[in-house]
Each structure stands twice: as structure tokens, then as C-alpha cells.
Amino acid sequence: MPHSSGKPAMVPWRSVRRRAALAAAVTALLVGAAAPPSASPEGLGDRLFPELGNPGYDVAAYDIKFDYHGNDRPLDAVTTIAARATTGLDHFNLDFANGTVRAVTVNGLPAQFASVKEDLVVTPAVALPAEGLFTVVVHHTSDPRNSKGGGWVRTKDGLVMANQADAAHRVFPCNDHPSDKARFTFHVTAPKALTVVANGRPEGRAARGAGTAWTYSSAHPMATELTQVSIGRSAVVHRAGPHGLPVRDVVPAADRQSVEKWASKTPEQIAWMEGKVGPYPFENYGVLIADASTGFELETQTLSLFERSLFVRDDIPAWYLEAVMVHELAHQWFGDSVSPDTWSDLWLNEGHATWYEALYAEHKGGHTLDARMRAAYEHSDTWRTDGGPPARPKVPDPGRRNSIFKPVVYDGGALVLYALRQKIGAAAFDRLEREWVNLHRDAGAGTADFTALASQVSGQDLREFLQDWLYGAKTPPMPGHPDWKAAARKPA
Structure with a gap:
């Protein structure tokens, strides 16, 4: 779904009296928030995650409030979604799991809601017209205690998010597919001893009771899987990147000095990437080093997530660690600014x-590079057998x-x-x-788009060439290297 710029206004009503009367009537009918008769999970039909995302609307903005009580307790949350209906809707679905829904309103009126599998089915009091703007407010909890399926990751001193590929809806209600990018604002209240950082720019903080309320907002649209909120005993180190780009690194306070030799390399890495593909696409950047064991690093937008262990070990070569940092940095262009149309387009990111x-x-x-690519060529047929061709990966393993x-x-x-x-x-x-990154900035694109642009830029029809490379069961011959051979798979 294309992103709709701007924040939709509330749907107007003819009179305050009519709205008040309707609200009272609906409230009387919705005691217990009974499930609508047609409640069932929906999805966009993505080949890899068919029930992910939802048809019928396009999200423009999320405004999400979290009240943090410790990483062993659910957060109290309010998610406000501003959207536009793309068809008439007597009900619609949001992706949401791993929390309790307490109340839902649509355009200020109480709405029916029901949880079905990993969907929240919402039936507004008044059906939504096609092309109508609407606002949904969901009062809910967000539970960090079960992170097996992704979402919140519990750190030694707080929480971070790891929502790729399909786990943002384990944190907040959303249209959880990268094809529906939106702007985000986060308001997070946490104890005064903790620091909160999220995607985008800081918009201020204020005392709130025994805690501090922090606000961040994104200047660019973002896929739900790229959202990030960090809560913990962190130090935030500020430095300047190329052209004065704000760089802020979020590190465990106790490790600030020991990880500085690595974090300080980010500006030169950004400059190197800009020399390859052009200007950095967002308002700021930084590394988020979390004291957690995830088994991966993650390109959350403007604030890439890394495991602490990578930076405090002494057995990792410097060139290797810096290359890993550049991998996540490169994603800011490829995967974040230009998001995949479908999850089968994942190869464009990775x-x-x-x-x-x-x-x-x-x-x-x-x-x-030549040595690494020759080694990759030798393994390529085995990889295609195990995981499918690059642009048509096999569907996820059950439970994984x-x-x-x-x-x-x-x-x-x-x-x-x-x-x-x-x-x-x-x-x-x-x-x-x-x-590629200039044409599709702040938007989504797929494999067919890449093939078309490659043909246009090169002046060659590359459809057949890339068809074989992207969808073939076997690896095609490598141009310029007729001696490269794909190794036969060894017997199990």
C-alpha cells in the first residue's frame, strides 16, 4: 500500500448532539466488547507471511505511549493510528498479539473488538467510507516477558525492540507489513534513573511523577519492523557525522569508555557509504549497543541494534567488526529508506x-570481494537447495x-x-x-522494479539474465569467470 503523506484529521460529524447520542447508544451496546460476527484473521497475502498486514486502509502515522514498570511486567500502552480507508469498511483488522486490549475507539466512538489468532478485529460504530480519514485509539498492554517470537527483548537493565520480520505487532497494534510505511511518534515514561531513546529526533522530556516522559518522532516514514525503543541504564554519546549529521550512540553506561573506540568509527563509515551510494537518507544515525543475547544485529531505522558482546570481546578482528557495523549502516539505504514490497524481496535488503x-x-x-564471491559461488547451489532461490526464498519453517x-x-x-x-x-x-536509492527513497520497491531500473541504466534488457540468477534452482555461469564452479552438495 502506498504511504499517504500528512496526518488525517478526525472524520467530521454534523453535530455534537448527534455524536454524543450515538456514543451513548454504542457504549450501551458494547458492554463486554462482544466479538463481531465476521471476526476472522486477514492478511495481505504475502507469499511468506500470508496473514501479515491488512487490506482496506493505509496508515499515515502512529502515536504510541508506553508506561514502563520494569522488564518483567507488562507496559501500559495507548496506540493511536491515523489512517485512510482505501475501500468502504464496516470492520477492519490490526495485527496485534502478546498484550491485552482494554478499549478501542474509532473517530472518538467506542468500537467493538475481538482478538482472533494474531489479529485484532475492530468494528467501528459507524462504517468508514472509501477514501475516508479515520483515527483508531487502542488502550492495551504490551508484554515483554515472552520474547520467543520477537518484539521486546529483555536486556540486563531494561528493554529494546527486535521486530524483524513480523514481530512489531507483538509490541503494539499495527499494519505489520513493510509495504505500509508511516511516521512514528513515541512517548515513553520510565523511572528517572533510566534513559529512553527511540527512532528519530528527540522532541523533549519532562518529569512525570516518579518518572520521566520522553518523546521521539521520525522525520521519515518507517516500516513497523524497523521501530526501536531502548529503555535502560544507558549513556547517549553525541558526535557529528558528515555534513553535520547528528550521530548519537546509545551504549551501556558502564561500558561507555570501552566501546568508544568502535562507536567513534561511525562518522567515517557513513562518509564511506555516502561515497558509494549518495547522501545518508535520514535525520540522524547511531548504534544501539544492548546488553542482551539476540544472536543477530538489526538495522532498526536511524538506530541500529548490536549485541554488547561484539564490542567487549578481544578475539574479533577489527576489520570484521567494522564490516558488520557497515552491514547495518548500509541497510539504512537498502531496506529502511527503500523497503521491500514483499518479504520475497528480502534479497534486496540483505x-x-x-x-x-x-x-x-x-x-x-x-x-x-572477488575471493568472497568465489567462495559464495561454490556454495550457491547448496544454498538454493536449502533456502530456495534468492528472490523466491522458501516459506518459514514451522515455529521459526x-x-x-x-x-x-x-x-x-x-x-x-x-x-x-x-x-x-x-x-x-x-x-x-x-x-535505486534516490528513485525509491522513503518508499517501497520490489525485484521487478530493480530489474527494470538495471535494464534502463545499462541499456540492456536484463530480464532473462536476472530471471535465471534470481529465480533459478541452479546458479548460472558467472560472467567473466568461466572457471568458477558450484560445488556439489555433500551427502548428509
């Missing part, structure tokens, strides 16, 4: 981030939704880019990369 990670490793450590993140979309996706550069030449490839 393939590009791996590509620039490999180039940076070559730049800093002498580990050549993040199993779509396999080598075929990382180094396998980067291998597609290497083959493309071999085919069209380095100059055309570099133009393609810059035009």
Missing part, C-alpha cells in the same frame, strides 16, 4: 548490505519465522549483484545503485 559489508572488509582488511534469513539472501544475494556488475560493468552498476 544482498546489498552484504555487498557493502564485503567491500568495506576489502577496504579495511584486504579481504577481497526468521528462518527466511538464510545464506541465499545474504551472500547469495550479493552474488547476484556481483554477477550483474560483471554483466553491465562497474560504471553502470555504480549508477544503478545511486539511482
Whole structure:
């Protein structure tokens, strides 16, 4: 769904009297918030996550309030969603799980609601007209105690978010699909001893009882899977990036000095990426180092999440750690600013981030791109067997939704880019990369869009070439390297 700019206003009513009478009547009818007769889960039909996202509306903005009581207790929350109906709606669904819904209003009137699987089905008191603007307010809890499916991650001293690929709705009600990007505002109240940081710019903080209320807002639309709120005993280190870009790093307060040698490298990494693909696309950037064991790092928008252990160990080569940092930084262009239309387009995110990670490793450590891509080519057929082709990954394993993140979309996706550069030449490839992030900034795009732009920029019809590389069960011959061979899979 395309993003609608601006914040929709409340749907007008003909008279205050009519609104008050209608509200009273609806309130009387909705005791117990009975389930509407048609309550059932819906979805956008994404090939990998068919029940994720919801049809019938386009979200413009989220305004989310959290009241934090400790990472072993549910947060009290209020999520306000401003949206536009794309068709007439007598009911609509939000994605939401792992919390208790207390009340829902639509345009100020109490609404019926029911939880069905991982959907919250809402029936407004008055049906919504096509192209009508509407506001939904959901009073709910957000439970951090069960993070097995993603969402909140409990740290040693608080919480962070890890919502990729389909776990934002385990934190707050939303249209949880990257095709519906929106602007976000977060208001978080936490004890005074803790620091809160979220995506985007700080908009102020104020004392509230025994705590502090913090506000952050995003200047650019964002996919739900990229949201981030950090609560903990953190230090926020400010520095200047290229062209005066604000850089703020969020680190455990006790580790501020020991991790500074790594965090301080971010400005030069941003400058390096800008030299490859053009201006950084957002209002600020920084690394969020969390004292938690996640098993992954994550490109949450403007504030990339990293495990503390990466930065305090002494057995990780500097070039490797810096390349990992650049991987998440590169995602700010590829995956965050330009989001995937569907989850099958994941290779556009991970393939590009791996590509620039490999180039940076070559730049800093002498580990050549050619050597890494040759090794990837040798494994490519095995990866395709295990995970599917790069642009058509296998559906998630039962109970393991993040199993779509396999080598075929990382180094396998980067291998597609290497083959493309071999085919069209380095100059055309570099133009393609810059035009891709410029053309689709703050929006979404898919594999077909990339193929079309590559053909346009290079002056070659690349549809058949990229079809084989992106969807073939076997890895095609590598242009310029007829001696490269894909290794046969070893018997189990």
C-alpha cells in the first residue's frame, strides 16, 4: 500500500448532539466488547507471511505511549493510528498479539473488538467510507516477558525492540507489513534513573511523577519492523557525522569508555557509504549497543541494534567488526529508506548490505570481494537447495519465522549483484545503485522494479539474465569467470 503523506484529521460529524447520542447508544451496546460476527484473521497475502498486514486502509502515522514498570511486567500502552480507508469498511483488522486490549475507539466512538489468532478485529460504530480519514485509539498492554517470537527483548537493565520480520505487532497494534510505511511518534515514561531513546529526533522530556516522559518522532516514514525503543541504564554519546549529521550512540553506561573506540568509527563509515551510494537518507544515525543475547544485529531505522558482546570481546578482528557495523549502516539505504514490497524481496535488503559489508572488509582488511564471491559461488547451489532461490526464498519453517534469513539472501544475494556488475560493468552498476536509492527513497520497491531500473541504466534488457540468477534452482555461469564452479552438495 502506498504511504499517504500528512496526518488525517478526525472524520467530521454534523453535530455534537448527534455524536454524543450515538456514543451513548454504542457504549450501551458494547458492554463486554462482544466479538463481531465476521471476526476472522486477514492478511495481505504475502507469499511468506500470508496473514501479515491488512487490506482496506493505509496508515499515515502512529502515536504510541508506553508506561514502563520494569522488564518483567507488562507496559501500559495507548496506540493511536491515523489512517485512510482505501475501500468502504464496516470492520477492519490490526495485527496485534502478546498484550491485552482494554478499549478501542474509532473517530472518538467506542468500537467493538475481538482478538482472533494474531489479529485484532475492530468494528467501528459507524462504517468508514472509501477514501475516508479515520483515527483508531487502542488502550492495551504490551508484554515483554515472552520474547520467543520477537518484539521486546529483555536486556540486563531494561528493554529494546527486535521486530524483524513480523514481530512489531507483538509490541503494539499495527499494519505489520513493510509495504505500509508511516511516521512514528513515541512517548515513553520510565523511572528517572533510566534513559529512553527511540527512532528519530528527540522532541523533549519532562518529569512525570516518579518518572520521566520522553518523546521521539521520525522525520521519515518507517516500516513497523524497523521501530526501536531502548529503555535502560544507558549513556547517549553525541558526535557529528558528515555534513553535520547528528550521530548519537546509545551504549551501556558502564561500558561507555570501552566501546568508544568502535562507536567513534561511525562518522567515517557513513562518509564511506555516502561515497558509494549518495547522501545518508535520514535525520540522524547511531548504534544501539544492548546488553542482551539476540544472536543477530538489526538495522532498526536511524538506530541500529548490536549485541554488547561484539564490542567487549578481544578475539574479533577489527576489520570484521567494522564490516558488520557497515552491514547495518548500509541497510539504512537498502531496506529502511527503500523497503521491500514483499518479504520475497528480502534479497534486496540483505544482498546489498552484504555487498557493502564485503567491500568495506576489502577496504579495511584486504579481504577481497572477488575471493568472497568465489567462495559464495561454490556454495550457491547448496544454498538454493536449502533456502530456495534468492528472490523466491522458501516459506518459514514451522515455529521459526526468521528462518527466511538464510545464506541465499545474504551472500547469495550479493552474488547476484556481483554477477550483474560483471554483466553491465562497474560504471553502470555504480549508477544503478545511486539511482535505486534516490528513485525509491522513503518508499517501497520490489525485484521487478530493480530489474527494470538495471535494464534502463545499462541499456540492456536484463530480464532473462536476472530471471535465471534470481529465480533459478541452479546458479548460472558467472560472467567473466568461466572457471568458477558450484560445488556439489555433500551427502548428509
